[in-house]
Amino acid sequence: MKKPDYHILICNSYRVAGDAQGKCNKKGASDLLQYISDECSDRGLDVAVSTTACLNNCTKGPVLVIHPNNEWYGGFDSEEVIDEILDGLESGEACADYLISE
Ligand code: FES
Numbered sequence: 450m451k452k453p454d455y456h457i458l459i460c461n462s463y464r465v466a467g468d469a470q471g472k473c474n475k476k477g478a479s480d481l482l483q484y485i486s487d488e489c490s491d492r493g494l495d496v497a498v499s500t501t502a503c504l505n506n507c508t509k510g511p512v513l514v515i516h517p518n519n520e521w522y523g524g525f526d527s528e529e530v531i532d533e534i535l536d537g538l539e540s541g542e543a544c545a546d547y548l549i550s551e
Pocket of ligand 1: 460462472503504505506507508510512
């Protein structure tokens with residue numbers, strides 16, 4: 450199996466029962482999932498996109514993590530912010546305005 454270059458994890462606030470109820474989901478994370486996948490594809494980025502349960506940073510949500518870079522982003526609430534984050538991924542320089550990790 451060929452591994453993707455990057456894995457983007459997007460908190461969608463899943464709970465044990467499977468329902469998405471938490472802050473990231475309520476703040477619109479699920480609305481941007483398709484855009485993130487499409488934009489990665491359009492840019493030719495080799496990325497797997499997955500949704501997750503709570504990533505324990507609810508107040509900074511919606512939360513998105515890019516591996517293997519271990520970059521944690523918060524507050525991605527629009528396509529424009531996603532574009533900035535993906536611009537950073539392409540350039541090799543994290544998008545500092547939305548980083549919630551150091
Ligand atoms: S619900 Fe997304 S970090 Fe908690």
